[in-house]
Amino acid sequence: TYDVTDVDRSLSSEKSILYIGNLSWQPNMNGLNWFVDHVWSKIKQQEPDAVLNIVGSGEVETSFDSIEGINMLGYVEDLNELYQTHRAFIVPLLEGSGIRIKILEAFNHGIPVVSTRLACDTIGAEHGNELLIADAAEEFSHCVLNLLQSDKANESISARAKAFLKKHYSLSSRCDEYQGVLNLTHSVEF
Secondary structure, X not given: OEOOOOOOOOOOOOOEEEEEOOOOOHHHHHHHHHXXXXXXXXXXXXXXXOEEEEEOOOOOOOOOOXXXXXXXXXXXXXXXXXXXXXXXXXXXXXXXXXXXXXXXXHHHHOOOXXXXXXXXXXXXXXXXXXXXXXXXXXXXXXXXXXXXXXXXXXHHHXXXXXXXXXXXXXXXXXXXXXXXXXXXXXXXXX
């Protein structure tokens, strides 16, 4: 459950993309390598000023610092400012399982998400509504570029993601759900 915050996010004019993840977890690195190898150049062709900031702790075999527009920030204690100053949050996960808390965190901070289907399949959010889903490099770059270039798309996806989080993952929505279960079990006669 989430204590959904009412963060007033002002849309940055900077063409910045945020990635957050444990860089010593191999599925994260595999997805990030895929993004850098197959998606990043497509974004840079359309948006030469685009910047990708990579946040995460862990031993990294590959540093992307030598690639134009990519910054390895390492571990960052307070992520709030980063969430507020980026136009898109990416989750290019190609393997692994479980609920991606980082997607819900991005929803909570009002930053729109571009994710692979695998990364968001347990959350219940829909492509084009609460986030953008893409599994192919061309598709992924198109989704990121949409968020970098269109204030309207950025703001509407952000608002719908926040509403989705409140409806499905907030503490009050979970309490209502549990209350419904308790009422149901209480009304069953044995």
